[in-house]
Amino acid sequence: MKNSGKLVSFLVPIISILLAFVIGCIIMAVLGANPFVALESLWIGAFGSLRNVGTTLARSTPLIFTSLCACFAYRCGVFNLGGEGQFLMGSIVCCYIATQSGIEGLPAILLCLVGGAVAGGLWSLISGLLKVYRGQNEMIITIMLNYVATLFMGVVYTDWLRDGSVPQTQAVPEATQLSRLFGLRVTSAFVIALAVGLLVYYFLFYTSKGFQLRAVGLNMTAAEFNGFAVKKYILMSFIVSGAIAGLGGSAELLGTQFRLINGFGNGYGFDGVAMALIGQLHPLATIVVAIFFAALRVGSTTMQAATGVPTSVSDIIQALVIVFTVAGLAMVKLPGFKAFLGRLTERRKEAA
Amino acid sequence: MEFVMNIILSSVRMATPLIFLALAELYSQRAGLVHIGLEGLASIGSLVGFLVSLITGSPMLGVLAGAAVGILVNMIFAYATVTLCAEQIVYGMAINIFAPALAAFIYRVYFGAGSELVQVGLMNTLSSSLGITSDNFLVRLLLDQTPMVYLAYGLVIFTVIYFNRTKSGLNYKAVGEYPKAAATLGINVIGVKYAACVICGALAGIGGAYLTTCYANTYVDGNVAGRGFIALAAVIFGRWSGAGVLLACLFFGFCDALQIRLQVGSFGVPYQFFQMIPYIATVVVLAGIGMKKAGPKSSGKPYLKEER
Amino acid sequence: ACGGSGTDTSGTDTSSGETGEDSGDSSYRVAMICDSSISDGGWGMSCYNAMVDAAAERGWATEVSDSIAQSAYYDTIISYCDLGYDLIYAPGNQYTDAVLQAAEEFPDVAFALLNGGEDTPAKAVNGNVTSLLPNAQQVGWIAGALAGLMTKSGTVAFIGAMELDTTLGKYNGFKEAAAYVGQQEGKTVSTLDVVYSGDFSAADKGIEFAKAMIDQGADVFFGDASAVDSGARQAIDEANAASGSVSIYDIAQPSDLLGQNECIIGSQVTDNASLVGLCMEAVEDGSFGGEVIYGTLQNGALSAGALSDLVPADVQEKYQGYLDQMVDGSFMQ
Amino acid sequence: MDELLRMEHVSKRFGDFYANRDINLSVRKGEVHTLLGENGAGKSTLMNVLIGLYQPTEGKIFLNGKEVRIDSPAQAVKLGIGMVHQHFMLVEAMTVFENIILGDRNTKGIFIDKEARKKEILDLAERYGLDVELDRPITEIAVGAQQRVEILKTLYRGAELLILDEPTAALTDIEVEGLFQIIHKLTEEGKSVIFISHKMREVLQISDRITILRTGEVITTLDRSETDGQELANLMIGRELAPSHYGKVEEPGDPVIQMRSVDYHKESKHAGLSGVSLTVGRGEIVGIAGVDGNGQSQLAQVVTGVLTPDGGEVDMKGSKVAQFTPNGFILENVSHIPEDRNKMGLIGNMSVKDNIVLKATDSPEFSSAKGYFLKKKAIRDYALKMQEKYDIRCTSVEQETRNLSGGNQQKVILARELEGSPDLLVAVHPTRGLDIGATRFVHDTMIEARDKGCGVLLISADFDEILEVSDRIVVMFEGQIMGVFSGKNPPIEEISLAMAGK
């Protein structure tokens, strides 16, 4: 039973993905495009060559950071929807350090990454303080702060750190940019993301503090009665999750985008939440999910270019993956479904 | 004085779509369903409202179609969260990703690429239907509004009465507070939750359709522009009551109106700072009033029939 | 009726990483990327139409990806390069980084950057990037002169979306031309401070801005904000309807939009099609690259569109006079 | 007597587990029919089937001789079946009045006719001697009053058959007496009552007939007149249960905890403490008697560091407590069996294993490098040992505690709190809702801890429990201490009066 549960939680996303693609193909066929050509170009775009794999991994990097951010916070029972704002604040501070401090190279990179993480953590801490000391709903606060951060980034790229005729900041100096891996688009930011994922995994499941943090997330009252400093854990989860997102913002800036510009990081926060939940709040599964979505996005660009199918079809497929997976995972937890499964296995046993 | 009156008019204008969306959220949360997917519902409502009013030439039909499609899409949410007991927050998010993509897709398929700017006729205001033209502030405030504005305020009054005076409203609230208790008293919990989703979908769809049938005469992707989230804040801010929600929406409308006017009056401050006003105001006000009364107790929690 | 604009590209061998020259396909292909929608009734639409018009004239096939996120600029360009497109058309300075990077990786593909920087072509190591640069000041002049002639209140307004240098250039041109022409006509014309919606698609903000500016006395509007402009026009039409006469005007850009709204009295027209056409021509004869093609009144890329009946005949004549001055360089001298 | 209800061959399955199997039950008009059984015997499940909350897997239900299908509580209400649930079904955010009229179908009209409804309710309340304050929010009234609201709620719907699932678990003796009077009145009117309780004394007092359930099956149905408590208990658990008798300690050791004039939210009668002075010594059990909701919860939370008192002093093992945090008290070796095991005691979504080591993962026994490396094997081994020692019945130590029965959940808490000899044990309603066997186990464990020198502060609404195990009895009323009595030959009359504030 235990194993069949694990199998199911693995199968559901797979089936959901297939279902989403079937619907996507029907839509494409109705539009007059050949779905097989479309799917082929989707695959080629995402994984067709080493370079494309590199691009996919590069695109997945920021998503991994924001989904780990969500994953960490949710494990402590904190609905941090502010991954995007924290990501942006991290990248803003990073941009400031990279372009204004006059330092370049590795020291600058380190400073940038730390600065970004600190900025993300502090930005997130605002929501944390309001939750813990003013009893505020963190979802609303973090969403509002996302808007504030986005607008603040606007000030930075249109005014304060503007470079040239377009509202965008100066580019990160070449020496401060993260190095590419094997000459591909993917940079060491991806390695950092993986490392953070492993760290989060280790922390949550192999340390005493991580254990206590999860306990707080599952039952705050009981955690308090059992002597855990609940407020401290909640604040910590805000800070750490914000720092992860902020670090992601820095890494994205130093690794891929090099400058802040309108649309930087747009939607990554919510994407991260969805991916963390599809990954069932398991840090490592979350990474896989993020890579999958990145592949879908990169591939869909090629698909659109090759077949003229609008990119919104790929958006719909992505949304359907989420719609089906979440519903599917809920469904298999229903007692009725469990009983059904139970009967199935029973019958198989009888047959054997 | 002129300035103040203009701001009031403008606040009312900006608050109206928020009222629809916030009421949608209110009805959802009162039945224990936290719905963060209003943004998505509104965006599809906005598109369908636009298309139908374009095709039929009747903005009223557009609004109805917006409501219908809102309900339709929200049935996905209903099935997943009520019947399958999926996590509501995630599902709201899924709707937020799915519905706008669908809207963009329909628009593209309908108009093809590179079409001209399509504009529709907007709903007439009462004063223009009556043929009244006046510069008088009160006339403008009270009469120079589309039927949808009266509908919005009518719905607020209805909501207040419904939840405070009627038996059905009391039962409805019980579902959001303690569904199991409601069930033991013979209240059809699942039914109420589905009804809530119908109401929520309809109101959110109307809120979206309002944007293209009464406000702007064009459709652009992303025209809901965060109103769904502001509405969510308005419900919390308004303490889950009809009147409170109305005040919250007017407050947000006011912040937005003020922001625009301040920008036009420009003080050499980067415009983004003005645009932050509504959001920062939300955070500051929420932080200021603290959290004495929380929302419906069962909000966000799934209701499994045979679970303890 | 989908986004494919009727081009059949299904026969393309997607695995070929080579460029169009030797892909065995005799016709040339151009692809456009755009971060806003191409049916926004403004910038996106006119840039797209420019490409389609130019392509039609030369028998090129076209393709477009619109509403793409900033993180996908590069990926999208690369996809088209991979598919063997000959020319990538990127209408906006914000694509500069992505274009330069792709240009480096695909030396055989041509890249046209509308509103690109003057120094951008020089930065491309393979010399395969061209900037198309309509003269923003002249754009502002064309509208500003008409505004200066037509304003009764002496207050005119400008709405922007993003704080782009080109937008600022248009605003400044508009402001100085309006003031100059007003002075010539014996009135004082001032322009309200520029406002930015922060977003090209926020039609509702356009409405609110226009209403607020009308309240401040503005009676001629010009803008550089695509869908936001259409919102502003809607508000102006409403104000005119309320007062019973068309007394508040709007000047459109960048194509001739006369007739789209009642309040539009004229348009500033940028012939992006001819600019794109120049690029195509260069691609065809193998001379593409490395230059900045300016769009000016003098070379015909910039012009004034038709005027509405709301502009009296004598004013139309005066306006023509100012336009002539702009062409021969004596305007505001 | 006529038969009102008959259930034939009713089974209810959850997954592949039979909670009820082939149940036959008959209830006569005007009788009190008691269901007796251990935790998890299937009593509540059977009743939930009867009121349509659960759908039976098999079986038929007859009412007045006619077969009926009850597929929703609404249907049950229509048929005149009402139930007071084990866990109160009251909407806290609403007033008493609103709770009573919820889901009302008897009256016409859209709006609530407050005056008319209130009058009806008050008439009804008077008829049965139920004392309720209609306009108070549920959160502000005591548990006993909530119980009355529940009963009134069902009566208001016109029930012919009233099901009371463990209604006395949270009531004091006086309140239980009041409840029994109501029950008598109902049966006099020809209404029937199905009564569920774990307290033998009550069962013997109120029942006409008794049906015994064990592991989901009916063992037998007996007439009250032809049986006694011992027989019932033996039938219920399926073996002999020797009567218990615990010795009382008269000379306690050094004080473990001393409270001097402790105040907490003094003005609140139901949720405050006012000038409480109390000492618990080593090796004694101090029992706090009193009607639930007279400050007992607050008392427990002050002496476990959850709440910080507004005034007064608390000494822990002779030194003054400066800071009130749960962790501080845990470090002082204080153990706590909280009043709500699910909300306060256990992390329901964590395994039995994790809940057992919940407080101790920082210790070198279960982690190294200051907590940065959990010793998973050591944890599992320890949990297995505890499972055996405390007889925790679960499918494995990896099972989530929310799926355990109340008694087993309580054992998980005992295993966590009592292992490693605490200096002070604060036990709040430790046997609430537990069956005889489990209750005995908890009592034995507490006595054992006492005998090892642990000071025990026992708070319970169950007067019998207080009398049975306390060495000293302290009575609380409205946040104040009304008197201290010896646990040996306690003056029951006097204590009862004190509990009523006299």
Ligand SMILES: Nc1ncnc2c1ncn2[C@@H]1O[C@H](COP(=O)(O)OP(=O)(O)OP(=O)(O)O)[C@@H](O)[C@H]1O
């Ligand atoms: N939701 C559930 N899912 C699976 N099993 C459950 C669930 N609820 C209860 N159980 C099972 O119930 C059994 C005992 O439940 P029971 O209702 O007897 O507990 P209880 O003693 O009444 O608890 P309480 O004292 O809290 O009322 C356990 O063995 C457990 O397996």
Ligand SMILES: Nc1ncnc2c1ncn2[C@@H]1O[C@H](COP(=O)(O)OP(=O)(O)OP(=O)(O)O)[C@@H](O)[C@H]1O
């Ligand atoms: N919702 C549920 N899902 C799964 N199993 C359940 C559920 N409710 C009860 N059970 C199972 O049914 C059995 C009977 O539970 P029930 O609550 O009827 O016991 P009970 O006799 O009322 O116990 P108690 O005296 O503790 O109240 C439990 O042992 C449990 O395994």
Ligand SMILES: [Mg+2]
């Ligand atoms: Mg029970």
Ligand SMILES: [Mg+2]
């Ligand atoms: Mg029980």
